Amino acid sequence: MDKAGDAVTILGAGTQGTRLAYMWTSQGQPVYLIDKDEKQLEKAKKGVETLKSNTQSPWATSGKWGEVITSSPDGLSEAASKSWMLLECLPESLKLKRTIVKELDELAGAETIIASNSSSYTIEEILENQSLKQPDRFSSLHCYWPPETSAIEVMGSSKTRPEIISLLMEETKKHGFSPFHVRKNSTGYLYNRIWAAIKREALLTLAEGVATPQELDAIFKDVLKTPKGPCEQMDVVGLDVVRDIEQHYADVRTGIPEEPRQYLQKMIDQGKLGVKSGSGFYEYDRK
Structure with missing residues (x-):
């Protein structure tokens, strides 16, 4: 499966969004970090620079860092057009997550993967009773405390195309994660x-x-x-x-x-x- 672009778009510039922006820029590709709170975006960008300055990090000498491009939700459409994956890292509200995946499904190009970092809700739950254009391109992509904890769990829904899981396993490993495939829908994933x-x-x-x-x-x-x-x-x-x-x-x-x-x-x-x-x-x- 070919990627739909070079960038990754992350929705939510909290602690997880910040750390994931750091990880996903480690191979030189840009990350679009979207949040409605301008101060949080500034804090996130500083947080990424702090992580980069850690000389003990396995990525400290890579020299391949991509740019973190921050934006309000107004810039989501442009970011989505340049991204192979849209990853939501929003608060743990099922209603909110269902709303945002519906919006992303309408916005994203046909080959763009849409993933959720939710720790509580599986992608199967989030998609339940949703009328979507392409329900087969959604996945759960849950990590713990990167970069210190590199484990990331990749879990599709009953409709997710196998090649999407394969691509996510490959790309996460390339970017320094330790991917684990959750082979069936599982509340709580593995760990x-x-x-x-x-x-x-x-x-x-x-x-x-x-x-x-x-x-x-x-x-x-x-x-x-x-x-x-x-x-x-x-x-x-x-x-x-x-x-x-x-x-x-x-x-x-x-x-x-x-x-x-x-x-x-x-x-x-x-x-x-x-x-x-x-x-x-x-x-x-x-x-």
Whole structure:
């Protein structure tokens, strides 16, 4: 399959959008970074330069950097005309994502791939009941914390053309990612399905009074030699976000226990959201 252009367009200049712009410019091709917030675009561009200045990065000596071209949504049409892929990195709202993929389907050329970086919603869910011109060119393309974590999960819908998956596997690897093909529709992709089970069982253990967060994290780190335990990780993500993700799993699967969500909700009601609120399983300096 031939690419429809040289550039990649990324919608959303938040943390993920910034880091993905860095990755997708690593082979000399431009990235169009689209966001309605001008200050966020400025911050993103500085963020990309900061990542480039990291001399320990595997891409530090490549010398092939492409340009990051920032724009308001007014520039989306022009960016799309020069891009082989449009990648949405917008907030985790199913309604918002369904709206934007519909707009992108109308806007993009016939050979342009449209992908979602959503961690919560599969492309199958996003496309559900949508009337689209080309439903066979959509994919989920979910990454974690690039460039430090290079894993990226490539998952199509039941209608995605196989050659699109092949191209995404090839291009992500070329740009420094470690691609993993999710072979069937899977809420949580690969890693997050396993991580969800760990989170859920940790929360159930706490809800039953079996251990404290400190004890749970300590034994987890002792056995698996990880830098953070599950409670510390959930504090970083945000307990309200963890609760929403858990709710989504419960909505799409049977047999998900309620106690972990109830435990989280009690903490959220007390204003304990984790690092961002200064208090969660642990206390944090608000600065």
